[in-house]
Amino acid sequence: MELKRVVVTGLGTLNPIGNNINEYWNNLEQGVSGAEMITSFDTAKFKTKFACQVKNFDALQHFDRKELRKYDLYCQYAMVSAHEAFLDSGLDLEKIDHDAAGVIWASGIGGIQTFMEEMRGYFAGDGTPRFSPFFIPKMIADIASGHISIRYGFRGPNYSTVSACASSTHALIDALNLIRLGQATIMLTGGSEASVNEAGMGGFNAMQAISTNNDEYKTASRPFDVTRDGFVMGEGAGALILEEYEHAKARGAKIYAELAGGGMTADAHHFTAPHPEGLGAKNVMINTLKNANLKLEDVDYINVHGTATPLGDIAEIKAITSVFGEHAYKLSVSSTKSMTGHLLGATGAIEAIAAIFAINKGIVPPTINHANPDPEIDPKVDLTLNKAKKREVNVALSNTFGFGGHNSSVVFKKFSE
Template structure:
């Protein structure tokens, strides 16, 4: 069976460094940090008191107040990003076959804030169960793709992917496969997350996963730096419109890039720590290249998972050297998490957009906040430190890895 080609025809983003795709890209190429003291709640007693929050966001500008109250923030973010992507794609919603349009969306945690608040309200009450009737529909991770499909009437494949921080990359790969196998013409895909809440910050603090650089939040996310001390929690959403190539050409769609392939693997090692030699990361990149029918030397850029954790950055760097050999030194590799923080389940989608725009614009965004080399990481690798670099990017990969050892890699290429 010959697989159909799949292209990207629309993008949407709501991030800590920009509330549209254009704002997000401008923030990336200019090395803007989205980290700042937490405003969503009083974090004064927490070990970490800063995060990469979405800023200047008024949900009432996008969603009716009554409807917004039925949604957790992660769903609100999903709706806004998806709307930008659908508008950007210029799909004719009046004539398109909506039975052939689906939504696959990723969220690592989903409605954490809703769950937290409902439990707190119950615990502070008199023991009588008085739960919000929308408690469950607001909380469940699959409600975001459900809400998107309801808004537009998309009746194709519809579900959520949950693989921790790899969730939205999994969603993109699933969407890719549904189209290239012929089950859909168009898929809305991506991910969203909103865990900057007491339960999220407190939980990750307990794991000792977060940076505690409270005196200097903007430089706290420093992937590959010797003095990195954990990731910075982020929030937001990224949305992509994936479309069958001939379908896109027939309607004269703007095409950003082709989705070349996707790879999956498991570390099978530890619930939170990566395999020390980067075995799962190595396998997922090899699997992605095989799926795309490309060779290691074809790759120009890699948006690394690069969370700014002591172990993860080392393991992923080793994996890149194992996969690409000497060619690794010619690749522009970077971590946009140095600017956005770690958007958990939304990371894959937001970073996929960065990879796509690197191809479109011929610019690789920087890895900011690099001050001191780590002698456990090969300093000859080009991490695109501190300043964006111009480059003709024909093929870009995006890595995302999640707790539980879940690994996903998506490859995009310039349209032939």
């Protein structure tokens, strides 16, 4: 069967360097760091005392107090970014087929704040189980998808994808395929995460996965730098409206880009460490371009997973040079996690938006905080260090890899009739 074309018609975000799309895109171009010292809880006994947090977010500007009782913070972020994307798309709820509109929303962890608060209350008590009736529905990772569909009356496909840091890219791919196959016309998709709390920071500290560079917290997220010591925790959300092209055309929608394809693989190697030669990463990039019917030399920009972990950065660049050969030295690469930190299950969504930014603005966002080259990383690869770069971007690839060996990538291309 002939697959339908899928385009992006709406964008929304709430993340450490932007509370909306315009603010996010401006700060991507300017190379702004979202890192700050944590003030939401006492970090005195924690190894890491900083993170990339959402700033100046007042939930009461978006929800009333009664409504807020139902939403964990990760769900609040989801609802706010989804609404921006919906408004941005210009969709008219009175004119769409609600049975052909769906939601796939991702979170790697879900309502960890709610779980922690409920357990804290239980253990502080006398052992009597006094839990909120909202405890379970606030905590589960699929509830944001449900709440979004309820808000807009979208009765089509509705579920959540969970694959650690690859989660929201998997959500994008599933949404893409549903529209391609004619099972939906409109999909609101993306991901959210809110894990900057005692449980999140303590757990990743125990794994030695996050940076402990408290003295230089503003520049601690430093992908590809030889002094990198782990990722910086981030939080927030990203949302995209995907739409079947003919439907978007018929209503005169603005189109940001075409989502041309996606790929999914597994490392089948280790539950947290990447394959040392980037085997899964190689395969997922190859599969993504094949799925999109694109050639290696078509790619202009790769928004890499680039978390600033000692092993991960090396493996990903090895994978790129292996897959692209000489073309690896002609394309641009950058890690926007140097600015936003790592949003875990939401990272694929906000980085897809960064890839779309590169296509729309003709600007490759930078990898900031880089001062000391790593001799194990090929110096001929253009890592777009410290400053944004102007170049025409017709095709942009976005990579995301998650604990468990999950790999997912999507590729966007400049829209043309």
